[in-house]
Amino acid sequence: MPDFLKLCPDFYTSPTLELSKNLLGKILVKPMGETVLAAKIVETEAYLQKGDEACHAFRGKTERNQHMFGEPGTLYVYFTYGCHFMLNVVSEPKGTAGAVLVRALEPISGIELMQKNRSKKNMLELTNGPGKLTQAFGIEREFSGKSLQSAEIFLADAPQLSENQIGTSTRIGITKSRELAWRFFIKTNPFVSKGKPS
Secondary structure, three states: OOOOOEOOHHHHHOOHHHHHHHOOOOEEEEEEOOEEEEEEEEEEEEEEOOOOOOOOOOOOOOOOOHHHHOOOOEEEEEEEOOOEEEEEEEOOOOOOOEEEEEEEEEEEEOHHHHHHHHOOOOHHHOOOOHHHHHHHHOOOHHHOOOEOEOOOOEEEOOOOOOHHHEEEEOOOOOOOOOOOOOEEEEOOOOOOOOOOOO
């Protein structure tokens, strides 16, 4: 496996909006036997229980969103539109819901397997959306609640981006709390999703 340095647990204790920006440029890693799927995070969105009607936990804890209330640095994976899984990094102290949706990735390694999983060859189409990237990585509901300190899936360190490399907009594909500019992305990166800000 390439020499990926796993992020320490303290990395995930930053406030959600700060974490959303800090995650940009970090590497999602998922070993698959002799193949290692790895890709750089290029787009994120923040969600918070308090004051955010688009957050799954806005009305409290349920069976569906329970992992959103877990330890920072665990995963919250949910199924939407009857066909897509969405990958979120849990933030905020345990018992308080917050998460960062990973919206787009730039493939680094294991690209042939990503192409097979997606039934697509076009590199730019492999992981440039939240439902696409989970399909490319083979991430489904059973990953919800898993720690990013595991060997099964984790985030690896990479140089921190400067503020002028990061773009900000309102979030995409939601109908509530649309005014919140909680979407963050790496400017000029071709793998950022093509959805228009709401």
